[in-house]
Amino acid sequence: MKHSLTRRDFLLQSTTAIGAFATLVGGGQGGPAWAGSPAGRSASWAWHPGDPSPGVTPTAKFSGIFAILSTPFDQTDQVDWEDLEREAVFCIRAGAQGLVWPQLAGEFYLLSEDERLHGAEVLLHAAAGRTPVVIGVQAPESHLATKFARHAERQGASAIISLPPYMGSTSLETAANYYHALAHETKLSIFIQNSGPPWGAALPTEFVIGMAKESPQFGYVKEEVAPVAHRIGEYAMSGVMKGVFSGNAGRNFLDEYSHGANGTMPACEFIDVDVQIGALALEGKIEQARGIFAKLLPMINLEEIYGLPFVKEVLVRRGVFKTAKLRGIVGGGLDDKDGGELEAWWKELAAYARTQ
Numbered sequence: 004m005k006h007s008l009t010r011r012d013f014l015l016q017s018t019t020a021i022g023a024f025a026t027l028v029g030g031g032q033g034g035p036a037w038a039g040s041p042a043g044r045s046a047s048w049a050w051h052p053g054d055p056s057p058g059v060t061p062t063a064k065f066s067g068i069f070a071i072l073s074t075p076f077d078q079t080d081q082v083d084w085e086d087l088e089r090e091a092v093f094c095i096r097a098g099a100q101g102l103v104w105p106q107l108a109g110e111f112y113l114l115s116e117d118e119r120l121h122g123a124e125v126l127l128h129a130a131a132g133r134t135p136v137v138i139g140v141q142a143p144e145s146h147l148a149t150k151f152a153r154h155a156e157r158q159g160a161s162a163i164i165s166l167p168p169y170m171g172s173t174s175l176e177t178a179a180n181y182y183h184a185l186a187h188e189t190k191l192s193i194f195i196q197n198s199g200p201p202w203g204a205a206l207p208t209e210f211v212i213g214m215a216k217e218s219p220q221f222g223y224v225k226e227e228v229a230p231v232a233h234r235i236g237e238y239a240m241s242g243v244m245k246g247v248f249s250g251n252a253g254r255n256f257l258d259e260y261s262h263g264a265n266g267t268m269p270a271c272e273f274i275d276v277d278v279q280i281g282a283l284a285l286e287g288k289i290e291q292a293r294g295i296f297a298k299l300l301p302m303i304n305l306e307e308i309y310g311l312p313f314v315k316e317v318l319v320r321r322g323v324f325k326t327a328k329l330r331g332i333v334g335g336g337l338d339d340k341d342g343g344e345l346e347a348w349w350k351e352l353a354a355y356a357r358t359q
Contacts, residue, residue, distance in 0.1 A: 065246045067100025068281045070271035071108045073314055076328040082118055084125050086324050091129035093323045097275035101135040108270045111139055113330045120154055127158050135161035143170040145184035152189045164194035167203030175210055186220050194223040208237045215243045225250055225268055232262045239263025253277055254303045260284050272317035275357045295355055301348040
């Protein structure tokens with residue numbers, strides 16, 4: 004029997020409870036041309052000091068399309084650091100206004116402390132100051148989160164992002180104490196990620212706004228609790244938030260933008276397309292933005308259905324990852340017809356995939 008999980012369901016499962024997935028079938032000879040290829044991977048994605056800037060300059064006030072990076076694993080379940088670096092360069096060349104790792108789509112809950120620390124160093128080295136880097140520091144308790152935060156600041160991160168505590172007590176008092184502990188240990192701006200249960204309490208907008216009134220350090224939020232667009236409107240009207248971002252694969256970004264969003268944080272497999280949509284919206288060319296978004300939406304739907312295996316398989320097809328492996332998972336998954344659906348929609352979207 005084939006098992007399927009929605010993107011959100013997939014993220015809520017532990018490595019021992021997740022249904023099995025395999026890589027997509029297809030994409031070989033005779034199929035549509037995907038940007039990049041495993042054979043040309045090293046030449047395509049290598050970056051060296053002196054390479055021209057993609058034109059994205061870090062700013063004090065963060066906005067735009069921030070790419071959520073996935074974590075690449077090899078067939079032995081070890082993190083592939085080369086592919087993580089390549090993924091960062093892919094996103095920068097795509098025009099991403101920021102990089103974020105490791106969050107839910109980065110499977111942070113499957114990484115060791117050492118892997119998270121080393122991964123932050125790899126990512127910041129790959130970015131080389133060309134775009135803001137936001138390091139995820141969430142942990143079950145503040146002692147570990149502050150360790151990640153201090154390390155991120157020492158390594159040159161632009162900001163940190165964190166879910167509230169997601170184990171044990173999830174009261175607002177617990178969340179406030181947790182974020183205050185982070186602020187005490189670092190001067191970096193703090194993105195409050197509000198995804199709701201089971202990743203901590205669904206924080207009221209009044210709570211987040213109150214934190215921002217207390218300190219500009221808490222002036223950024225990634226909002227994912229429904230109704231996201233209306234909650235974003237509340238943040239925007241408060242006059243105290245420095246940056247209001249959404250998530251959920253960017254599937255409602257244009258509506259969220261109209262309510263006052265400053266940006267969004269989607270998974271990165273189509274980040275070059277996301278950047279184009281965001282740029283058109285910012286220029287007031289909403290109809291053009293909607294036209295491209297309409298071609299991206301079927302891919303977002305596939306991501307919602309099949310989750311991280313879909314994200315990683317697209318990155319393989321685009322020449323970024325060597326494998327679509329998820330740690331601790333083997334077998335099962337998408338069939339030939341699912342792969343055919345992906346290929347068919349790629350034909351509609353390929354013209355907007357600018358990163359080669």
